[in-house]
Amino acid sequence: xxxxxxxxxxxxxxxxxxxxxxxxxxxxxxxxxxxxxxxxxxxxxxxxxxxxxxxxxxxxxxxxxxxxxxxxxxxxxxxxxxxxxxxxxxxxxxxxxxxxxxxxxxxxxxxxxxxxxxxxxxxxxxxxxxxxxxxxxxxxxxxxxxxxxxxxxxxxxxxxxxxxxxxxxxxxxxxxxxxxxxxxxxxxxxxxxxxxxxxxxxxxxxxxxxxxxxxxxxxxxxxxxxxxxxxxxxxxxxxxxxxxxxxxxxxxxxxxxxxxxxxxxxxxxxxxxxxxxxxxx
Ligand SMILES: [Zn+2]
Numbered sequence: 684x685x686x687x688x689x690x691x692x693x694x695x696x697x698x699x700x701x702x703x704x705x706x707x708x709x710x711x712x713x714x715x716x717x718x719x720x721x722x723x724x725x726x727x728x729x730x731x732x733x734x735x736x737x738x739x740x741x742x743x744x745x746x747x748x749x750x751x752x753x754x755x756x757x758x759x760x761x762x763x764x765x766x767x768x769x770x771x772x773x774x775x776x777x778x779x780x781x782x783x784x785x786x787x788x789x790x791x792x793x794x795x796x797x798x799x800x801x802x803x804x805x806x807x808x809x810x811x812x813x814x815x816x817x818x819x820x821x822x823x824x825x826x827x828x829x830x831x832x833x834x835x836x837x838x839x840x841x842x843x844x845x846x847x848x849x850x851x852x853x854x855x856x857x858x859x860x861x862x863x864x865x866x867x868x869x870x871x872x873x874x875x876x877x878x879x880x881x882x883x884x885x886x887x888x889x890x891x892x893x894x895x896x897x898x899x900x901x902x903x904x905x906x907x908x909x910x911x912x913x914x915x916x917x918x919x920x921x922x923x924x925x926x927x928x929x930x931x932x933x934x935x936x937x938x939x940x941x942x943x944x945x946x947x948x949x950x951x952x953x954x955x956x957x958x959x960x961x962x963x964x
Pocket of ligand 1: 766767876922925926
């Protein structure tokens with residue numbers, strides 16, 4: 684965003700009920716404007732006292748990084764799959780928001796951030812009279828483990844690059860890169876979540892994707908997508924970029940830097956961001 688003032692929504696925006704991919708529950712979500720320096724906070728309106736869960740690294744659930752990012756305020760009070768909504772907030776420059784949900788997961792909707800972006804923009808954004816406070820990457824910072832590598836480099840605005848390397852013939856090695864303020868809406872928001880045909884049973888057995896009739900996800904068989912056409916040749920890499928951007932929101936402040944990620948998932952992102960935040964502090 685060109686403006687360096689904080690933004691929230693101009694008015695509340697209510698989403699049609701949608702199904703959570705992992706919990707399989709149908710939930711109603713309402714996003715409401717919030718004051719400056721509030722950040723994004725989820726509110727479980729179905730739990731007594733309607734507890735709030737701030738969208739920061741400190742809220743990440745202990746077991747909340749397998750195939751989605753989950754936040755919790757105390758055991759049993761969690762919000763799953765926050766990453767697409769947080770990526771939409773990052774891409775649109777929304778700093779402050781109250782997200783009311785009557786269940787434990789953000790609905791999957793169209794499997795991407797496109798529907799979220801359209802609905803939030805319909806409500807409109809409102810500038811607030813408080814300057815944004817940024818984290819600025821001043822020197823290279825690297826996190827490496829056996830499977831993944833994530834790097835932050837100095838950059839004027841926020842840029843993110845994802846390198847995918849899936850041992851699967853229909854995906855393989857591909858990458859995507861975005862100047863977030865300029866290109867997010869067109870280039871990243873529409874990229875849909877995806878999975879491999881052979882993973883579906885494993886994920887179901889692990890108690891995940893209960894809501895996945897997978898109409899909204901791209902399912903890859905050996906020769907390519909089984910149930911839809913790709914929107915971009917590198918749609919999987921673009922979707923991984925979307926997930927990365929959602930996780931970046933958990934830093935609690937917008938970032939000035941270029942984040943490059945290789946084969947990373949939510950777990951590597953959280954480890955990287957926790958150490959990066961210490962470094963930036
Ligand atoms: Zn995703």
